[in-house]
Amino acid sequence: MANEVSVRNLVDAMGLTVLIGKEYLDDKKITTSDISRPGLELTGYFNFYPKERIQLFGMTEHAYANGLTHENRQVVMDQLATDQTPCFVVSNDLDVPLELLEIVKERHIPILISKLTTSRLSSNMVNYLEARLSERQSIHGVLVDIYGLGVMITGDSGVGKSETALELIRRGHRLIADDRVDVFQKDEETLVGEAPAILKHLLEIRGIGIIDIMNLFGAGAVRDDTDISLIIHLENWSPDKQFDRLGNGEEFVKIFDVNLPKISVPVKTGRNLAIIIEVAAMNFRAKTMGYDATKVFEDNLNGLIQTNSKKD
The missing domain is CATH 3.40.50.300 (P-loop containing nucleotide triphosphate hydrolases)
Structure with missing residues (x-):
């Protein structure tokens, strides 16, 4: 049983584009098949933030983040990007907030881009990770x-x-x-x-x-x-x-x-x-x-x- 999957394995399997952090793909490990869509976290609620999961940004998260002030985005992105966060994945070929780009560069966290819709991308990643991480x-x-x-x-x-x-x-x-x-x-x-x-x-x-x-x-x-x-x-x-x-x-x-x-x-x-x-x-x-x-x-x-x- 594999207890972890490297972010590079995910990139290769899903055909993702690496926007930032290509040199950290082997170092960052994924240990759970669960995917997090940080909607509540963007509002500032971090009491139960699953930081060890892949953080997936879709249309909803992208739209809400764009509605925040620059200062609020900085605060939220700083809390999202932890040492345990394996990577950020953005669907629909969406733009990535500048505040997130700045913080992941400092903390060596890859950002991955996909042209797929959020639902399709999430389903594909869950299926792949469940197969790789299963007993x-x-x-x-x-x-x-x-x-x-x-x-x-x-x-x-x-x-x-x-x-x-x-x-x-x-x-x-x-x-x-x-x-x-x-x-x-x-x-x-x-x-x-x-x-x-x-x-x-x-x-x-x-x-x-x-x-x-x-x-x-x-x-x-x-x-x-x-x-x-x-x-x-x-x-x-x-x-x-x-x-x-x-x-x-x-x-x-x-x-x-x-x-x-x-x-x-x-x-x-x-x-x-x-x-x-x-x-x-x-x-x-x-x-x-x-x-x-x-x-x-x-x-x-x-x-x-x-x-x-x-x-x-």
């Missing part, structure tokens, strides 16, 4: 995008996860992470998975070694991250183990606060795991869209029983 959990497995569905393949070491992922890639699907998946919670219902930087776009195949999927199959064969929708757990087949045959048994794995559906697939000589996982993903998507083949089978079976009962 992360590392899970042993392979994450693949199958028809736009994030499927995490888990199982014991040597069961064939990477080989199965390679076949899925050959079938047109995309690799996100092999061996280790870094997972973080985006919101109350969504988990996102990505590869650690050192493993990005790489796949390990026993007997061959490390292969670069992007180099071998092209940019269309990889993704940086994806929402995780389904876990498929590969298990070595055993006659003592009971596997779901009708598809009416539901399993879930809780990661952070999200319950992910899990399907256990037996691994046995002669089974084409890539096709099975591909079909499992398609069937899962069909269920989320309201079509359940198991229910169709049960309805057909009940209809057949009723028909036979009438004949008797």
